[in-house]
Amino acid sequence: MSDFTRRAALRGAAGLLAAPALVEKVGAQQAFDWKRFKGQRVEASLTANPRSALLMQHGKEFEELTGIRIGAESIPEQQHRQKFAIEFASGRPSFDVVGISLHVSKRQVGRAKWTTDIRPLIQDATLTAPDFDFGDYGEGTITYSTQSDGRMDTLPEFTDYFIMYYNKDMLAAKNIAVPKTFDELYTAAKALTDPSKQQYGFVGRGLRNANVTLWASFLLGTQQRDSVSPEMKLLTDTPDAIAATEAYAKIMRECGPPGNVGFNWNECQTTFMQGRAAFWIDGVGFAAPLEDPKRSRVAGKVGYAVSPAGSAHHHCCLFGTAFGISEQSKVRGAAWYYLQWASGKQNQLRYLTSGAGAPARTSPFRNEEAIASSPFPREFFTTLVESGKIARPGLPEIVPVTEFRDTLGTALTNCIGGADAATELKRATDAFRPVLEQSEKTG
Known part of the structure; x- marks a missing residue:
């Protein structure tokens, strides 16, 4: 804003x-x-x-x-x-x-x-x-x-605030403190990842479009914070945007379950409820099913914390x-x-x-x-x-927000798969810029 x-x-x-x-x-x-x-x-x-x-x-x-x-x-x-x-x-x-x-x-x-x-x-x-x-x-x-x-x-x-859910038992088993920053989150998630046990340190949205809301959590912690400037200039291929993308893709790729590029909130929730993920950042509305003993294996074992801080700011989506x-x-x-x-x-x-x-x-x-x-x-x-x-706000206040999420989301999904962040973001930025400019002309 x-x-x-x-x-x-x-x-x-x-x-x-x-x-x-x-x-x-x-x-x-x-x-x-x-x-x-x-x-x-x-x-x-x-x-x-x-x-x-x-x-x-x-x-x-x-x-x-x-x-x-x-x-x-x-x-x-x-x-x-x-x-x-x-x-x-x-x-x-x-x-x-x-x-x-x-x-x-x-x-x-x-x-x-x-x-x-x-x-x-x-x-x-x-x-x-x-x-x-x-x-x-x-x-x-x-x-x-x-x-x-x-x-x-x-x-x-x-x-709907994005908060951090965590599995108390998994953290206690390795005497790991609740992370306060995204750097600490990666370190903790890495330590808690054990694919041989189908145990993962982090689960989050990787699906195109849905993934932009999680990526925004990383961007909000940078000096830049926003993906679109007050003058409606697109800021999705800047050094801060690239750094946020690399951090997001790294934790998803190295600490997340296989196939997470297809995960929306539902798949994330299921993974966390089954006790197979240590951390999950998403909306507050998922607390109810997590605490339902008839549906969740982690009921009564869920910890709640604010979204981690970034290198320059501490915000949540x-x-x-x-x-x-x-x-x-x-x-x-x-x-x-x-x-x-x-x-x-x-x-x-x-x-x-x-x-x-x-x-x-x-x-x-x-x-x-x-x-x-x-x-x-x-x-x-x-x-x-x-x-x-x-x-x-976790998304820019623009008219074509769905197209924004689709275009940027494709780049993020590719980055989880190992693609270069700078290259993918430049391609997405170049593709979306005329869409944004046209929307500002026509409303």
């Missing part, structure tokens, strides 16, 4: 962070009413995932609270992205509320101004509940939901989703009520305690009762809190 983007986001957030007190004071005088839009109907188009399932499961709760009827659908992610883009482009979307993957669609949605700037809604005490508590959202999530022009056109829902209100919606007030409920404290706590993912709000992480009754160790919650402090 550019400095301009970040400054714009923080300026917008600074004013809003003072909003909760203002809302509470004025809202009490003007009697905010959850029943204000009783009888209206809101259509929500959501991505199929455990969080959407929870919202749909508890939808009656919203209807009883507000008297607003909700029609919600959940669609697999790839199809959902295509559907909402087509409908928005038509000027007649069938939905009022839409779930958006910011790491894929933020710039596309923002440039077309498909969704409403919600800042005026938040600051309107007649439309925002006194207990909405805008300050409960982490600074990073607000920045992520804010466009480069300062418009906050989505409300944060879910944050951030991916996230948010809710937007269609600019074409004729029930914008009712839609805003739905967003307040959907991303309210109760639903955010449900996300956390069910293992559906890390909420965008910070209050769930301070709920001692929920933490105590959770199937996850306290280390898991501590890791999420610490990750939130060092999180940075």
Whole structure:
């Protein structure tokens, strides 16, 4: 994210962070009413995932609270992205509320101004509940939901940090400490790799496209950090990008299981659950199956840590989703009520305690009762809190992000196989540069 983007986001957030007190004071005088839009109907188009399932499961709760009827659908992610883009482009979307993957669609949605700037809604005490508590959202999530022009056109829902899972028993067997840096991670993973026992020090995404999110973890630790500059210049064949690629390919090639060039998260998860890998860096949402004794051989033996530090910086990849209100919606007030409920404290706590993912709000992480009754160790919650402090977008905020991942991902897969990183990255950069330039011309 550019400095301009970040400054714009923080300026917008600074004013809003003072909003909760203002809302509470004025809202009490003007009697905010959850029943204000009783009888209206809101259509929500959501991505199929455990969080959407929870919202749909508890939808009656919203209807009883507000008297607003909700029609919600959940669609697999790839199809959902295509559907909402087509409908928005038509000027007649069938939905009022839409779930958006910011790491894929933020710039596309923002440039077309498909969704409403919600800042005026938040600051309107007649439309925002006194207990909405805008300050409960982490600074990073607000920045992520804010466009480069300062418009906050989505409300944060879910944050997916890349964290490091590790097998406690495997580390203890060789008296190996939890790595703090990528160099230490390689050394530890190498020491724990024993192909004769089908034991590997590291497992990670090697499949084309999917592998870019793991590679980004290495790049974030370099002086450069980003793969695209604020001026939309491609930075994928620089010395830092080459170094990140070499480190990524080396640990995958020397410490990973055979065939890992075909691994997406599912194959990584299976390998780790079977107790055949010491370390795995991936999204926080995989903790639930790892701790399920009916599915996982490592349940109760999983350690959690923040992503390792690089040579110059310490960041972890951030991916996230948010809710937007269609600019074409004729029930914008009712839609805003739905967003307040959907991303309210109760639903955010449900996300956390069910293992559906890390909420965008910070209050769930301070709920001692929920933490105590959770199937996850306290280390898991501590890791999420610490990750939130060092999180940075794991993918560039560009329109053709899928093509970016496909093109760069091919180079990364080749490098795992032993190809020269500098050669592969130059080829990928040359191939993708015109795609990026054209997207900036046409949007």
